[in-house]
Amino acid sequence: MSVQSVGAQQASFRALAAERGIQLKELAAYSTLFNGFSVEASSGEINRVTRMPGVQAVYPVEEVERPKVQRDLMSVLVPDMIGAVTMTGADFAQNELGLTGRGIKVAVMDSGIDVDHPAFAGRITAGYDFVGDAFGSDGNRTPAPDENPDDCGGHGTHVAGIVGGNDASRGFKGVAPEVSFGAYKVFGCDGSTDADIMLQAMERAYNDGMHILNMSIGAAFQWPQYPTAKAASRLVKRGMVVSVSAGNSGTSGQYATGAPSLGENVMAVASVDNIKLELRNFTITPDGSKIGYQPATGAPAAPSGLSLPITKAPGSTITTANDGCSVNGASPYAANSLAGKAVLIRRGTCSFREKTLNAQRAGARAVILYNNTSGFISPTVAPSLANDNEVVEIPVVSILQADGQKIDALIANGTTATFNAETSLFNNPVGNTLSSFSSYGMSPDLELKPDLSAPGGLIKSTYPLSVEATGYAVLSGTSMAAPHVAGVAALMLQAYPGIQAKDMRTRLMNTSSLRYFRNASGTLFPFPDYVQRQGAGMVDVVNAYNSTVSVTPSKISLGESETFASRSKVLVLKNTGPRREVYNVTHTPALTVAGTTLAPTPNTAAATVTVNGQSVNAAEIEVVVPPFGEVELNVEITPPASAPDKAQYGGYVFMRNANGSTLNVPYSGFKGDYQSIKVLGNATVGGTSYDFPVLFDSKEGVFFAEGEALTALPDYTFADGDRPQVLAHFAHQARRVTFELLDGNGAAIDVIRVDQYVGRNATNIYTDANSDAFDSYTWDGKFSDGKVAPNGVYQLRLRVLKALGDESNPNHTEVYMSQRFAVVR
Numbered sequence: 001m002s003v004q005s006v007g008a009q010q011a012s013f014r015a016l017a018a019e020r021g022i023q024l025k026e027l028a029a030y031s032t033l034f035n036g037f038s039v040e041a042s043s044g045e046i047n048r049v050t051r052m053p054g055v056q057a058v059y060p061v062e063e064v065e066r067p068k069v070q071r072d073l074m075s076v077l078v079p080d081m082i083g084a085v086t087m088t089g090a091d092f093a094q095n096e097l098g099l100t101g102r103g104i105k106v107a108v109m110d111s112g113i114d115v116d117h118p119a120f121a122g123r124i125t126a127g128y129d130f131v132g133d134a135f136g137s138d139g140n141r142t143p144a145p146d147e148n149p150d151d152c153g154g155h156g157t158h159v160a161g162i163v164g165g166n167d168a169s170r171g172f173k174g175v176a177p178e179v180s181f182g183a184y185k186v187f188g189c190d191g192s193t194d195a196d197i198m199l200q201a202m203e204r205a206y207n208d209g210m211h212i213l214n215m216s217i218g219a220a221f222q223w224p225q226y227p228t229a230k231a232a233s234r235l236v237k238r239g240m241v242v243s244v245s246a247g248n249s250g251t252s253g254q255y256a257t258g259a260p261s262l263g264e265n266v267m268a269v270a271s272v273d274n275i276k277l278e279l280r281n282f283t284i285t286p287d288g289s290k291i292g293y294q295p296a297t298g299a300p301a302a303p304s305g306l307s308l309p310i311t312k313a314p315g316s317t318i319t320t321a322n323d324g325c326s327v328n329g330a331s332p333y334a335a336n337s338l339a340g341k342a343v344l345i346r347r348g349t350c351s352f353r354e355k356t357l358n359a360q361r362a363g364a365r366a367v368i369l370y371n372n373t374s375g376f377i378s379p380t381v382a383p384s385l386a387n388d389n390e391v392v393e394i395p396v397v398s399i400l401q402a403d404g405q406k407i408d409a410l411i412a413n414g415t416t417a418t419f420n421a422e423t424s425l426f427n428n429p430v431g432n433t434l435s436s437f438s439s440y441g442m443s444p445d446l447e448l449k450p451d452l453s454a455p456g457g458l459i460k461s462t463y464p465l466s467v468e469a470t471g472y473a474v475l476s477g478t479s480m481a482a483p484h485v486a487g488v489a490a491l492m493l494q495a496y497p498g499i500q501a502k503d504m505r506t507r508l509m510n511t512s513s514l515r516y517f518r519n520a521s522g523t524l525f526p527f528p529d530y531v532q533r534q535g536a537g538m539v540d541v542v543n544a545y546n547s548t549v550s551v552t553p554s555k556i557s558l559g560e561s562e563t564f565a566s567r568s569k570v571l572v573l574k575n576t577g578p579r580r581e582v583y584n585v586t587h588t589p590a591l592t593v594a595g596t597t598l599a600p601t602p603n604t605a606a607a608t609v610t611v612n613g614q615s616v617n618a619a620e621i622e623v624v625v626p627p628f629g630e631v632e633l634n635v636e637i638t639p640p641a642s643a644p645d646k647a648q649y650g651g652y653v654f655m656r657n658a659n660g661s662t663l664n665v666p667y668s669g670f671k672g673d674y675q676s677i678k679v680l681g682n683a684t685v686g687g688t689s690y691d692f693p694v695l696f697d698s699k700e701g702v703f704f705a706e707g708e709a710l711t712a713l714p715d716y717t718f719a720d721g722d723r724p725q726v727l728a729h730f731a732h733q734a735r736r737v738t739f740e741l742l743d744g745n746g747a748a749i750d751v752i753r754v755d756q757y758v759g760r761n762a763t764n765i766y767t768d769a770n771s772d773a774f775d776s777y778t779w780d781g782k783f784s785d786g787k788v789a790p791n792g793v794y795q796l797r798l799r800v801l802k803a804l805g806d807e808s809n810p811n812h813t814e815v816y817m818s819q820r821f822a823v824v825r
Contacts, residue, residue: 713821
């Protein structure tokens with residue numbers, strides 16, 4: 001039996017859809033990296049498409065939000081990468097190894113690149129604008145493509161600068177400062193893009209012959225089967241190195257890594273905070289030390305040379321929880337008591353705006369906020385309510401906890417603050433550890449993600465001249481980490497032009513260095529951070545360049561532990577050099593991810609590991625890799641018995657030679673029965689928790705919680721959008737969701753829709769229409785063949801096959817059945 005070509009398959013689909021009278025608008029067809037279409041159709045028509053023969057899966061075209069990066073508002077006087085390149089050895093690669101990325105073509109799929117910025121002069125050799133400047137703004141979803149990928153948003157220019165910007169006049173160099181660029185613009189000046197547009201850009205970058213693709217973009221909570229992830233995987237198979245941000249959903253819990261970073265052999269990159277911060281600052285008396293600060297949003301900048309005595313509220317100490325807050329509606333400051341002074345206020349209890357306004361009303365000329373935990377804060381004193389019209393007229397700055405405590409001790413004997421014009425470099429107290437916003441893995445099919453890490457927190461890079469006159473800005477996000485890895489890959493391709501795309505990730509993961517865990521209060525622990533958050537660790541250019549030994553596989557995904565007491569894997573060490581290499585092999589356990597999906601907590605329970613039959617938990621064994629030869633390691637891993645059920649555990653098979661060079665292979669597993677995770681969870685709406693899924697009555701604007709007894713049947717007319725909907729909160733990803741129509745007696749009539757590989761929701765709390773708290777399954781009153789269902793009594797059912805579930809095992813499927821309702825036309 002012959003297999004149809006892609007073109008024939010697509011022609012058959014079009015013909016069958018027309019024959020069945022399915023109304024859809026074809027937006028784009030894909031055949032290079034993905035076999036399928038992007039279409040626009042009603043939910044009812046999409047339901048019928050899912051039932052067509054030959055259709056393997058139907059995926060929603062995700063609206064992909066512009067990555068939510070944090071922007072530092074400091075002035076920029078000295079443009080450089082502020083420590084980031086020293087963290088990974090990129091500065092050494094440039095200055096000592098002579099690596100610059102020359103001859104390597106890097107595609108940046110983003111908001112474009114500022115074509116007028118001197119950092120990219122003459123180096124943007126390919127590109128295309130797929131959307132136009134207005135796309136994504138004010139509800140505009142109509143692309144207006146053109147040939148000019150100029151950036152009016154900022155994100156893409158910042159990303160490109162990290163990859164390889166080079167502005168000699170301003171002293172700025174990215175990781176690979178002599179690469180050439182392909183600029184593929186998928187964002188307008190504001191707003192989001194769509195996954196189908198991303199697919200178009202990926203295909204064009206491939207056809208343009210790019211060597212590396214950076215995508216600081218993605219849809220969180222997805223599967224590796226999502227089209228952008230599959231397309232990224234195919235790019236690697238076809239020879240392109242792909243670096244993708246793992247996502248900024250660190251506050252949304254586990255299993256949050258996004259597509260396309262979930263793709264096979266794609267490098268999913270987590271973020272590490274920069275070790276150096278370039279900050280505005282003030283000098284204090286009497287010791288003349290400089291205090292770095294972050295300016296508050298919504299307040300004017302502190303003028304250079306402003307010198308003020310510092311005071312604080314009466315009775316305030318370094319433990320006062322409500323410092324600067326109103327008490328029973330009254331300000332803690334007497335009228336005019338702060339006149340002509342800067343007031344020191346500790347973070348806590350009430351908003352920064354309340355603290356600031358209380359101080360301003362008492363005559364303060366400036367406010368100095370200090371943290372009550374480690375790290376810097378980026379406060380806002382802007383109004384949050386429409387009727388809050390009081391203007392903050394004084395400078396407001398935030399400083400570190402230790403600096404605030406230092407100033408507090410000086411106030412009794414008199415101290416002043418003098419604001420300086422120049423910025424200065426300061427050590428970041430949380431530098432070199434994982435950024436709090438960086439997403440957790442694993443993937444929903446229990447593959448270890450992310451793969452590795454790079455500097456992404458507080459990174460200074462290029463910015464469009466039309467947006468920022470200086471041409472530079474400081475941003476934070478995994479969006480800043482992925483291009484660092486793309487730049488490192490460019491350096492490695494220049495050094496080793498024969499390296500295969502699929503082997504690039506292996507080399508960079510093998511030679512990465514571990515980052516250690518810092519808790520919310522700033523304490524650094526002697527445990528590597530979660531494998532599910534940092535992957536193999538932070539990329540190390542010099543180690544990658546010098547290593548002649550590689551280890552495959554580059555990571556071990558163990559799956560769930562319910563069916564095995566221990567699991568064995570074979571690691572192959574291959575030496576491409578002429579020298580015999582000797583390694584000491586040990587086991588380095590990482591923290592275990594305990595808690596819940598939405599609220600992970602650290603746990604020190606550790607797996608046990610043997611290598612070649614010998615324990616490496618508290619000892620090490622020696623392994624010799626002959627010149628141009630290879631050796632196998634038989635690794636056996638036993639899950640931690642003391643770890644909580646449903647925890648994710650992990651660690652590293654770690655190797656070090658006499659020269660100090662290291663190799664490591666991360667492993668990750670799930671403790672217990674993976675299918676015990678409940679998929680259909682409850683949701684909170686308007687502050688009240690409800691048993692979900694629910695039957696929604698859009699006409700009345702009410703829903704009926706699961707199992708809720710009804711005194712009368714809801715009825716639907718199917719006029720003016722009056723249709724029954726099932727709202728379901730997905731607390732975890734689902735392998736398949738089957739949406740069925742039943743008669744009033746509960747007998748199945750029709751399969752309305754089948755969704756494959758369904759992502760989880762970001763939250764279980766609904767606050768507004770932008771909350772990703774539940775999905776909607778809507779019935780349009782027709783059978784799957786398009787015929788109108790007669791009036792009568794019906795029910796709707798969802799059958800949810802769990803991730804990695806066995807459909808023959810009833811415990812692996814969750815079932816929801818709605819209340820009975822009437823169709824009355």
